[in-house]
Structure formats: C-alpha cells, structure tokens
Amino acid sequence: MNIHRALLDQLTPLLGADAVLTGADVSGRAAGIWRKDFVTAAVLFRPANVAGVAAVLKACNERGQAVVTHGGLTGLAEGALATVDDVVLSTERLNQIEHIDPVNRVMRVQAGVPLQRAQEAAEKHGLQLALDLGARGSCTVGGNAATNAGGINVLRYGMAREQILGLEAVLADGTVVSSLNQMLKNNAGYDLKQLFIGSEGTLGVITRLVLRLRPLPTGRETALLACKNFEQVVALLAHLEGGLGGGLHAFELMWRNFYELVTVDRAPLDTGHAYYVLAEARGNDRDADHERFVNVLHQATQCHLLEDALVCKSEAERNELWGLRENVELTLESASAIIFDVSLPLTEMEAYVQQVEQRLTREWGGQARLWVFGHAGDGNLHLVVAAGNQPQDVVRERVERCVYEPLQKIGGSVSAEHGVGLEKKKWLHVCRNPAEIELMQRMKLALDPRGILNPGRIFDSVPAE
C-alpha cells in the first residue's frame, strides 16, 4: 500500500474526516500569498488539537514521510512549498486564544491564530502585542514564531523572539515539548523556545505560544519626511531616537523611485527628493507627545536634517501614508520581479544599493529596475529587482548574484526577517560560516534524525549514520 493511503487509513479515524483533505480540496488552495500556483501535496492534515499534531508526526516519522507545515502561507522564502510527495500539516484549526492575563501581561494562544486576531484580543484589555507586519490579517502567530518575524515595531520592541515567553512544540517523533514559560526571567537551564523560534519548521511544529503583552500606547504621531541625501537619513534617525526618548516606533525608508511609483496618483510630499522616511512615535500623553514630536521635527529642520515634512493630522492620513509604504505589490507587476530582504549596517546602505544598481546595469542595461524600501531603522532593506521581461526562473540566479554577493564583505545577511526557506539556502554561506552551518545540521539531526520536518529548508540535512 502506498504511504499516503496508509496514513489516511491510520489517521482519519483518529483525527476525524474534517481534519483530512485530499484531491481538489488540496489542489484548489493557493500555494501562498502573491503566488499564482496551487498546493500540490497529496494529503493535507489539519488537526484541531496538539494530540492530533503529535499523531500525524509520529505516523509520518515511522514511515520516513516528509511533512511540510502550513501557517498562513504569507512567508516569502518558499519555506511552505510542498511537492506531490509531501504531506502538509496545516495549523488552521489550532485557532483558539486560550487565555489572556492582563495583570501579568501575557496571552496564551494556539499557533494557527492570525496575528491580527491576537493583536485585537490584547487591545480589548488595553494591552498590545507588539509584533506587527503588513501580512497581519493572514499570517499566523505560529508562522511568526517559526520565521522569527520582524515587521514595523522592531526598532522599539524587537523581533518576534522578543515577544515570545514560552511555547509548545511537537517533535518529529510526536513528542510534545510544552515549555509554556510565562515569566520574563527564567534561567533554569537551556531556553528551549529559542530552538524553535526562527527554525522555519525544521526542528518541530509549534502548537502553542505564550506571548508577552505591553501597555497599549494611546497616542500615535506619524510623519512623512524628505531627505536630500543619505547622510541626512542617518543623522535624522539618530536625532529622532535621541529626541523622542525611546518613543520612536518606526523609521521606514523609501528610495525615490519607490516613492514615485506608489504616489503616482497623489504625492503627499513633492517627488524629487532622494529619500522619504515614514517615522512614527507612540506614547500615552497625546498633547505632550504631539508637542514633543513637532518640536523634534522642527529642530531637525533647523539642523538641516530634512528637506520637507508632513505631520499626519488624522488616522485617515496616517493610514494613507502606511498604505503607500506597504503597497509593495505595485513593484511586483513585472514577470521577472523578485523581492529581497537583506540586513546590513546602516552606514553601508547607500554604497551597497549603488553597487547592486551598477551590477544590475552591467547585466541588463536599461532593462534593469530596482526599487528599495524597508525598515532602515533596523538595518533591514527590501529590494525588488525586475530584470527585463524574462520570467523569474530565467534571471533569478544572475539577479541573486548581484544582490547577495556584495553583502559578504560588509557583514550583511541574505535574510533580515523572511527566513531562508528553499529560496536562499544556496546563499547561506554568504552570512554563515561552515562551523555555524555544521552546528545547525547537528541540531537538526538530533531533533529530527529521519529528516521529515520541512526537509531541505535552510540547508541540506546530513543523513543519519
């Protein structure tokens, strides 16, 4: 009997028919956001509890069956792409917000809860889950943990790792490791949650999370600022961080041609400046916060750290500005467009982007297009490259060379926040040395000796002896 048939026979009575999808119920599902293809796996299990996840993994492990975990499928590193031979394990029915403790400021949620639902549940208690990203409506907190997601609050609160106090994960052999710590401090042995956070589903399937909550700032000050050169951008960031006394939440940077593209209908600030910054500060004293924000911007103008500024007067204006920054889809219209997510020191950004531009021009002349934007305050840029009208798979390797190779010399990374997945594994050596990669492989072998969990993601596993 083939493996998939045997798994269906064994697991359907255990999990219930609702938890098992095959045929058109699987192949009718989009393979991911911004993708035009569909899920190709033969079987999709969607257990509604941890015991179900454990049963699926145990049964697959016994047969050496590869399992690919699906969260909200908003990941941008091809980590959740399955083949016809794979079994998919979806967390979509692990969707309960189990507990919110407003006094100790923690919430316990199942891994398939969409980020936005968790955020809204915390806000009902006057608290915030400080993780936030453009895909908030579709991505899951389990996927956020698995990818150690970043987003738009990293400058102030850190990445997903910093918002997670404890978690529960199921290992490849079905062992459930509940490490649901709720405290800020717990140095009793290894911090096991850190093994799973950012491991992209290669070491275990995350099923529950204890998330740290923080006081919800009631006020929000947002401005769009224009700079004439990169020195101004660097000095402006330092000025805002210093002047706003820890209140700066976001410092998003857009290169001129990205700004021009997304403001083609209506530009809130004149086009023609070299850089545009979307800066946001939050606090709890609206009048005082507003006064301070405006004063700090006024000082920045007097010190020649910016050329023009627009301070939002309403939530609608704020949403409009964030809508521009998050309107990445406009850059993806060309068939060859590829999005990159690199990390590098702020001081290297200008020269790095120029170098990438030169390399692309050498390869494709005037056919090459490059848009740059991102979380510059976190040292994280997104580059979108369109190299003529050829499809992605024809140009990908040459484009990747242009973008990734210059990172090695400046100590950058091929993934700031999206992860490595299948897409970037051949470039891992640009930012990780052989000893680091070997240690990762040894950890994989120890936790998943048969290599069934998201195989081939991040690096190729070494076979067990």
Ligand SMILES: Cc1cc2nc3c(=O)[nH]c(=O)nc-3n(C[C@H](O)[C@H](O)[C@H](O)COP(=O)(O)OP(=O)(O)OC[C@H]3O[C@@H](n4cnc5c(N)ncnc54)[C@H](O)[C@@H]3O)c2cc1C
């Ligand atoms: C519009 C848009 C904006 C975005 N902005 C940001 C941003 O600002 N910052 C950022 O970091 N990312 C961003 N992303 C990328 C993406 O949203 C994140 O990577 C997100 O964390 C993925 O969550 P998901 O639930 O969709 O995971 P999926 O896409 O389903 O999976 C991603 C990876 O995690 C694994 N995985 C998923 N769930 C689990 C689990 N429970 N246990 C173990 N492994 C699991 C999958 O196998 C896969 O390898 C953006 C994406 C889009 C489309």
